[in-house]
Amino acid sequence: MKLLTIAFGLALISISCLAQENYVPGYIVKKNADTLRGYLQEERKQDLLKQVKFKENSNSAISAFGTDAVVSFAYDQGNIYKSVSFQSADDTSVTKTYFANQLVEGGYNLYEFEENGETDYLVQQGSNTYLLYNTTYHGTGEINRPGNYLNQLNLLCVACDQLRPRLTQLGYYHKELIAFVSDLNKCVNPGKQVKNYYHKPKIHAEVIIFAGGLPISSVRSQITGEILARFSYPQISNRTFLNVGLHYSNTINSSTLLSYGNIKYHDKEHHQVICVPATIQYNLVSWVVQPYVCVGFSLAYLSEITDETYFTPRVVDNRFGVSVIGAAGLEVNISKILLAKAEWRYELLLQYPAIGLALKF
Helix, strand or coil: CHHHHHHHHHHHHHCCCCECCCEEEEEEEECCCCEEEEEEECCCHHHCCCEEEEECCCCCCCEEEECCCEEEEEECCCCEEEEEEEECCCCCCCEEEEEEEEEEECCCEEEEEEECCEEEEEEEECCEEEEECCCEECCCCCEEECCCHHHHHHHHHHHCHHHHHHHHHCCCCHHHHHHHHHHHHHHHCCCCCCEECCCCCCCEEEEEEEEEECCCCCCEEEEEEEEEEEEECCCCCCCEEEEEEEEEEEEEEEEEEEEECCEEEEEEEEEEEEEEEEEEEEECCCECEEEEEEEEEEEEEEEEEECCCCCCCCEEEEEEEEEEEEEEEEEEECCCCEEEEEEEEEECEECCCEEEEEEEC
16 A cells, blocks of 8 residues: 555656657758757657747757747658648638648648648648548548548649549548659659658657566565567657567465464465567556556466365466456656556456556667
8 A cells, every 4th residue: 555655646746747758850940041950849740730849959948939930840861841821621711820741842742730630631832722631520420521632633633634533543641642742743844853751650669677566465465577569659649559578467365264263264366477468558648647548468378376275175277368458557757768657457357556667678
């Protein structure tokens, strides 16, 4: 219980901390044409619509620049974002200005941005900007917003009729749209260079080594250890992870069967789980303190040992198979490589919460 109290106290103290952010090399171009090199906030498209955070060096203060102050910014060896204005799909009298990721540069520029979980595209030709979006649906299956991207591209094909037949098979995917707009540029301006700026989302991989437990009492306790490889796409989401590795837990549970005066008969059970799990972890927030939920499957080995009592002999039951995993927990980022972690897990049996420390490499 003391460990639980300490962990809860850490959570309350740290919950007020700012969101945990990483910064990577890049530059910004201000509206007065000044270019500043330094460090940009880690790339996550949904966080970059209206502003970008920047600092000139690792120790300097963080500044936030909006679309009114910056015309573009770029990550070293990565994506380029530009300030682009367009008419809202919901109300054409409303003009929105967002930072959008540039995919193609030519007579027709292609951009993408992510808003409310949906990816939309912009085609810019001179002073004209065309918003492209796909059909979206309500949870009931009814259409929420009819897609317009084929109609918009059909209008652009006025300048190049030979591309129209491709629209019947054109999917709403970045590779297909990049190829179509690139070919539109080549058709309209065959002598002008077309640049493709698309970069694949980079996989971020790290190794987590965790050791913990919960010594509730001399008759109830658990120790846990695991080594996980964790994968994510920070450009898409910094809160969703794929975990694959090796997990071990040993749970001890004792209970009193009968008591005659000073003589007590106990039932003592050991549950050892050794498994190779594959789970999807979703962190509810991206703060220093990160509560999370986790689901998945594992190839698991379970050893159940019931100690001999006055009434029954010792029983050993070993099983191997596929198990469902469900877990909820809390990660506290103490430093870049050190985590405090608490997790309550179901895998073959409902385990006690495990509280401990983890190293991140």
